[in-house]
Amino acid sequence: MTMTIAIDDQARIVSIGEVARGLVCGCRCIECAEPVVARKGPQRVHHFSHVSQKQPCEVMPESFLHRYAKQVVEESLGLQLPPQPGHHPDSDDQSSWWDFDSVEQEVWLGSFRPDLVAELPDGPLLLEFACTSFVDDEKQALIEQLGIRAVEVNLSGLLVTPTAVGLQELRRAILHDVSLKQWLYPPASAPSMGEATPLSVEVAVETEPRNQMPEPLRFSIQGLWVDLRVLEFGSVVVRSVAYSPAIAGLLKRLARQYSGRYVAKFRNWMFPAWAETFVRQELEALADHDQHSPAHVSAAFSALSAATQIDLGSYLDAREIHRQYLSGLAPECLPWGEFGARHFGTGLDCDALEDLLKSSGVEILGVEIIRVKGQMDFAYRLRR
Numbered sequence: 001m002t003m004t005i006a007i008d009d010q011a012r013i014v015s016i017g018e019v020a021r022g023l024v025c026g027c028r029c030i031e032c033a034e035p036v037v038a039r040k041g042p043q044r045v046h047h048f049s050h051v052s053q054k055q056p057c058e059v060m061p062e063s064f065l066h067r068y069a070k071q072v073v074e075e076s077l078g079l080q081l082p083p084q085p086g087h088h089p090d091s092d093d094q095s096s097w098w099d100f101d102s103v104e105q106e107v108w109l110g111s112f113r114p115d116l117v118a119e120l121p122d123g124p125l126l127l128e129f130a131c132t133s134f135v136d137d138e139k140q141a142l143i144e145q146l147g148i149r150a151v152e153v154n155l156s157g158l159l160v161t162p163t164a165v166g167l168q169e170l171r172r173a174i175l176h177d178v179s180l181k182q183w184l185y186p187p188a189s190a191p192s193m194g195e196a197t198p199l200s201v202e203v204a205v206e207t208e209p210r211n212q213m214p215e216p217l218r219f220s221i222q223g224l225w226v227d228l229r230v231l232e233f234g235s236v237v238v239r240s241v242a243y244s245p246a247i248a249g250l251l252k253r254l255a256r257q258y259s260g261r262y263v264a265k266f267r268n269w270m271f272p273a274w275a276e277t278f279v280r281q282e283l284e285a286l287a288d289h290d291q292h293s294p295a296h297v298s299a300a301f302s303a304l305s306a307a308t309q310i311d312l313g314s315y316l317d318a319r320e321i322h323r324q325y326l327s328g329l330a331p332e333c334l335p336w337g338e339f340g341a342r343h344f345g346t347g348l349d350c351d352a353l354e355d356l357l358k359s360s361g362v363e364i365l366g367v368e369i370i371r372v373k374g375q376m377d378f379a380y381r382l383r384r
């Protein structure tokens with residue numbers, strides 16, 4: 001077969017029409033990585049050939065489809081998407097083109113690395129491209145835990161021909177075909193609530209994103225603390241600060257009732273955005289009223305909703321903690337009790353640090369999203 005696509009010296013997938021003639025194109029074969037020559041003479045169809053003059057490789061779609069999809073979105077800085085759940089555009093065509101400020105690959109978000117993270121003025125959007133493996137329950141739970149908008153692009157049904165024309169068609173489908181795209185978060189609809197009137201998801205998702213570090217709302221139930229935290233885009237995290245079988249039973253009941261689920265990794269319960277009011281009211285009703293009257297709790301919640309400034313000085317640098325572990329100073333140099341540690345972007349080897357923390361008895365209470373000068377960052381809540 002004729003090879004009309006290759007990989008250039010920037011590791012981009014390119015078609016023969018985009019490159020200079022000859023070896024100067026700086027390209028390699030997609031399959032065997034041997035340098036290729038761009039043959040663009042007058043006689044034959046333009047194509048690439050191996051410098052060794054061996055037979056052309058048969059280029060398989062799985063060798064480039066996933067990679068090409070990421071490249072297309074990175075270079076286009078945008079994507080046509082179906083309406084975000086809860087949004088009802090006032091037009092016949094419900095889909096719309098989303099412009100991205102930037103697109104990054106290889107960004108670790110806690111223990112999860114989406115294919116792409118697009119930054120928009122109102123916050124990030126995660127993109128997953130599925131060829132054969134789709135987002136599973138575990139990944140879905142992590143996305144809900146993060147509470148960040150996410151879309152899966154299904155590439156599995158695409159007819160892929162590894163040619164210059166095939167790339168063009170692929171590019172069009174990836175960018176413009178809305179039927180390939182599905183919102184993973186926010187969820188498509190709230191589950192049915194028995195006889196209750198349908199809930200408006202819109203109310204939850206159109207709330208202004210909370211740009212500050214979410215402060216927990218603390219309830220005292222049977223003398224024990226239970227924290228409720230609202231993450232960006234509305235997901236609700238409930239955590240019993242100390243373990244008690246009675247409290248665990250209560251939270252399990254709330255989870256059954258309001259579509260919550262237990263996230264073993266963080267030992268907390270995640271609820272969808274629509275459940276916030278219900279869960280909060282339930283916890284208020286359960287709270288020990290000699291300490292927290294409902295009025296008092298409501299007042300605390302209003303204060304929570306008001307803007308609170310992040311005190312950046314209260315976060316340690318997680319990269320520095322990692323270095324201290326490597327040089328043998330941690331965990332002794334870490335503070336006692338509960339403290340926070342920022343990731344500072346993407347340079348942190350989270351898995352390595354989390355292993356070190358756990359093996360030295362430092363508890364990871366959770367991962368939170370904070371915003372620093374408009375940029376998203378992650379922070380561990382830790383306890384020694």
Ligand SMILES: [Zn+2]
Pocket residue numbers: 029030031032033034050056057
């Ligand atoms: Zn080859």
